[in-house]
Amino acid sequence: MEKFKNLKSIPAHLSLMNIDTDMIIPKQFLKTIKRTGLGKSLFYEMRYDENGKKIDEFILNNKPYSETKILLTGKNFGCGSSREHAPWALLDFGIRCVISTSYADIFYNNCFNNGILPIIINEDIVNELSEYSKRKEEVEINLDKQEILYGNKSVKFDLEPAKKKRLLEGMDDIGLSLKKNLDIENFENKIKNSKPWILKDD
Amino acid sequence: MPKTLYDKIWDDHLVHQQPDGTALLYVDRHLVHEVTSPQAFEGLRTQKRKVRRPELTLAVPDHNVPTTDRSEGIKDKESKIQVDTLRNNCKEFGIQLFDVNDKRQGIVHIIGPEQGFTQPGTVIVCGDSHTATHGAFGSLAFGIGTSEVEHVLATQTLIQKKSKNFRINVNGKLPAGVTSKDVILKIIGTIGTAGGTGHVIEFAGEVIRDLSVEQRMTICNMTIEGGARAGLIAPDQKTFEYFKGRPMSPKEKNWDSALAYWKTLFSDEGCKFDKEINIEGKDIEPLVTWGTSPQDVSPITGTVPDPEKEVDEERKTAMYRSLEYMGLKPNMKISDIKVDTIFIGSCTNGRIEDLRLAAKLLQGKKVAEDVTAMVVPGSGLVKQQAEDEGLDKIFTEAGFQWREPGCSMCLAMNDDKLSSKERCASTSNRNFEGRQGRGGRTHLVSPGMAVAAAIHGRLADVRDLN
Numbered sequence: 001m002e003k004f005k006n007l008k009s010i011p012a013h014l015s016l017m018n019i020d021t022d023m024i025i026p027k028q029f030l031k032t033i034k035r036t037g038l039g040k041s042l043f044y045e046m047r048y049d050e051n052g053k054k055i056d057e058f059i060l061n062n063k064p065y066s067e068t069k070i071l072l073t074g075k076n077f078g079c080g081s082s083r084e085h086a087p088w089a090l091l092d093f094g095i096r097c098v099i100s101t102s103y104a105d106i107f108y109n110n111c112f113n114n115g116i117l118p119i120i121i122n123e124d125i126v127n128e129l130s131e132y133s134k135r136k137e138e139v140e141i142n143l144d145k146q147e148i149l150y151g152n153k154s155v156k157f158d159l160e161p162a163k164k165k166r167l168l169e170g171m172d173d174i175g176l177s178l179k180k181n182l183d184i185e186n187f188e189n190k191i192k193n194s195k196p197w198i199l200k201d202d
Numbered sequence: 203m204p205k206t207l208y209d210k211i212w213d214d215h216l217v218h219q220q221p222d223g224t225a226l227l228y229v230d231r232h233l234v235h236e237v238t239s240p241q242a243f244e245g246l247r248t249q250k251r252k253v254r255r256p257e258l259t260l261a262v263p264d265h266n267v268p269t270t271d272r273s274e275g276i277k278d279k280e281s282k283i284q285v286d287t288l289r290n291n292c293k294e295f296g297i298q299l300f301d302v303n304d305k306r307q308g309i310v311h312i313i314g315p316e317q318g319f320t321q322p323g324t325v326i327v328c329g330d331s332h333t334a335t336h337g338a339f340g341s342l343a344f345g346i347g348t349s350e351v352e353h354v355l356a357t358q359t360l361i362q363k364k365s366k367n368f369r370i371n372v373n374g375k376l377p378a379g380v381t382s383k384d385v386i387l388k389i390i391g392t393i394g395t396a397g398g399t400g401h402v403i404e405f406a407g408e409v410i411r412d413l414s415v416e417q418r419m420t421i422c423n424m425t426i427e428g429g430a431r432a433g434l435i436a437p438d439q440k441t442f443e444y445f446k447g448r449p450m451s452p453k454e455k456n457w458d459s460a461l462a463y464w465k466t467l468f469s470d471e472g473c474k475f476d477k478e479i480n481i482e483g484k485d486i487e488p489l490v491t492w493g494t495s496p497q498d499v500s501p502i503t504g505t506v507p508d509p510e511k512e513v514d515e516e517r518k519t520a521m522y523r524s525l526e527y528m529g530l531k532p533n534m535k536i537s538d539i540k541v542d543t544i545f546i547g548s549c550t551n552g553r554i555e556d557l558r559l560a561a562k563l564l565q566g567k568k569v570a571e572d573v574t575a576m577v578v579p580g581s582g583l584v585k586q587q588a589e590d591e592g593l594d595k596i597f598t599e600a601g602f603q604w605r606e607p608g609c610s611m612c613l614a615m616n617d618d619k620l621s622s623k624e625r626c627a628s629t630s631n632r633n634f635e636g637r638q639g640r641g642g643r644t645h646l647v648s649p650g651m652a653v654a655a656a657i658h659g660r661l662a663d664v665r666d667l668n
Contacts, residue, residue, distance in 0.1 A: 015516075015519075016519070016520065016523070017516050017517070017519075017520050018395055018396075018495050018520065020632075020634045022613075022632070022634045022635070022636060022637050023634065023635060023636070026636055026640075027613050027614060027615045028615070030237050030238075030265075030615065031237075031266065031278075031280035031281060031283075031284055031615070032280075033240035033241065033244070033283065033284060033287050034240075034241065034244075035241050035348075045635065045636045045640055050622065050640065050641075074516060075396070075516070076395060076396040076399070076429070079395055079396070079429065080331065080426075080632060080634060081330075081331050081613075081632075082238070082329060082330055082331040082345035082346060082347055083237075083238065083347075084238065084241075084329075084347035084348040084349060087347075102396060102399065103399075104396070104399065104429060105365075105399055105400065105429070105430075105431050106331060106344075106345055106346070106347060106426075106431060109346075109347065109350070110347035110349070113347060113349035113350065114349070160222070160224075160363070161222060162220070162222055162224050173349070173353055173361060174245075174249070174251070174352060174353050174356050174357065175249075177226060177353060177356075177357045177359060177361065178251075178356065178357060180217070180218050180226060180357075180359075183217050183218045183226065184217055184226075184228075184254075184357060184358065184359060187217045187228055188228075188358075191228075195459075195460075195463060196456055196459065197321075197452035197456040197457075197459065197460045198230050198324070199255070199257075199258070200257045200258070
């Protein structure tokens with residue numbers, strides 16, 4: 001996983017609430033067996049008409065938003081299906097940071113496994129950032145300091161230290177968990193006695 | 203200290219915990235399907251990693267299998283590649299697979315319990331948000347992303363933070379014609395699609411206790427539509443009976459010890475919930491959704507809401523968008539909404555009891571002219587059982603299509619999809635824009651309400667069917 005670096009970008013604002021992962025990446029694109037290549041299909045049904053032609057009014061079809069790294073969204077972003085294709089599509093499009101008042105749990109977790117920073121912030125700040133989006137002014141994200149910088153303002157955001165560390169270091173979770181092999185073995189030995197029906201090898 | 207059911211299962215699966223609460227949780231059972239697993243297996247191959255305990259994972263293709271005749275194989279190229287990839291991965295890593303033409307093939311959340319692979323008190327995960335279904339048996343079950351699927355395959359564990367405890371009591375009795383689908387729609391309509399975010403919901407109360415285990419599955423299945431990753435129902439005698447003699451259930455001496463353990467799985471008297479609400483069974487009516495979010499519910503006797511009466515601006519905008527997408531006008535009667543298509547199936551309502559209920563109401567009646575109706579059984583075994591009971595005849599004589607098992611029109615990854623503006627009364631779980639096909643319009647209903655809509659060609663009250 002790529003390390004998260006501080007970034008500057010003009011955010012794109014999708015103000016709709018409850019944007020679900022079906023909207024982020026519709027099912028016809030889930031037939032892939034790869035993680036890459038989904039960016040062109042991001043928000044497909046909002047972005048292209050029934051003949052596959054780009055819809056001009058959709059924000060991500062227009063410069064500078066088509067090159068944005070920051071997506072500003074309505075509340076409960078990423079609800080619905082667990083498909084990790086949603087963060088894959090965002091990432092492939094170039095989005096490294098999402099800003100919203102709230103997220104669905106599975107999507108939120110999936111972001112951290114893909115180097116995407118989902119920032120939770122109050123509605124007033126979302127509205128202020130929206131003005132920057134409209135005026136096509138850049139916003140800066142500093143993960144290390146946990147700050148959003150815009151104009152001459154800076155706003156702090158909360159983030160679990162473990163999640164922050166993973167993004168900053170681009171850590172391989174599996175590698176780290178495999179180092180706890182002894183703990184896992186001990187646990188399995190314990191349940192072999194206490195719950196012998198769970199493991200099926202004996 | 204008194205513990206909730208969730209606390210008990212959580213504590214029983216802690217492999218390791220860091221000071222900040224980040225935990226490594228043991229996964230007892232892992233379900234895998236063709237859509238969210240190929241990249242996970244690919245990751246293992248790239249890193250030269252093995253599957254730690256292949257015998258704890260069970261795989262089945264369900265999302266993009268055709269529900270029509272399968273003797274010729276899968277025609278759609280990409281779907282075929284995905285299903286073939288699953289087969290090859292299972293072979294390479296030694297994982298048991300119920301392949302497309304296996305009698306036991308079906309929707310992953312239906313076959314787990316059916317086989318006794320799902321068990322009370324276990325941690326069950328799958329790369330699918332409707333994994334919450336298995337919570338109906340008192341197992342902590344939730345959906346995960348593909349990176350996490352890879353993590354589980356490699357380590358048999360998952361990195362998790364503990365959620366909060368939320369209890370929903372559904373008290374009293376349900377009126378006639380009201381089913382568990384209406385109960386969960388009522389709950390989602392009450393708490394909203396983000397109402398359960400960050401929580402595990404335990405469903406309790408007399409109504410829940412009175413439900414059969416299959417009906418309870420419908421409730422837990424849609425917990426995710428209320429924002430909670432997992433829903434739980436304490437196992438009871440009905441649960442224990444259900445598992446007796448299933449192919450993968452504990453046997454002999456193990457059965458006795460498992461049963462003794464399962465009987466400890468309930469929330470202790472006096473335990474603390476972070477959030478608790480009460481819903482009265484008598485207040486629940488047969489419900490339908492009118493919008494594009496599962497929280498957009500209305501009684502069948504009601505009207506389409508008027509966004510102008512909504513005070514929250516964000517919500518008002520969303521309502522206008524929904525109504526435009528759905529092609530509905532504010533204040534029109536719900537029962538005046540005409541439908542083109544009926545879908546009975548999915549991990550929400552594709553079990554034998556759902557089909558029995560639907561068939562009973564349908565007996566001797568016909569699907570309205572111009573309405574296309576289909577039944578997609580949840581698994582090969584459900585299909586077989588239904589045919590043994592003659593239910594398929596009732597459906598086909600009434601004008602329903604009788605299909606092969608799979609996820610089908612619930613998410614429309616295969617050929618079963620709505621065309622633009624086609625309107626469907628569906629027993630599935632999501633009415634999102636485009637969910638059942640681009641431009642397709644979904645009204646979520648119970649199986650009984652789906653039958654009522656099929657007969658009348660419009661959304662109709664199941665209580666008026668005799």
